[in-house]
Amino acid sequence: MSRTCSITNKQANNGYAVSHSHRRSKKLQHVNLQSKRIWNSKLKRWEKVKVSTKAIKKLIAL
Incomplete structure (x- = not known):
């Protein structure tokens, strides 16, 4: 997996x-x-992903 x-x-x-x-x-x-x-609500399971810290902040704000 690349650094994206x-x-x-x-x-x-x-x-x-x-x-x-x-x-x-x-x-x-x-x-x-x-x-x-x-948590993926469509597949009803946890997914392990590489996420930037800015994206984490956006997910928490939702």
């Missing part, structure tokens, strides 16, 4: 690591993924 959120489809972002002398090197900014069990 199963709800929001968020993936890694390209960015730069900037040193003190302002030299830039490429780096990946990964999504903050957590493994969670979410």
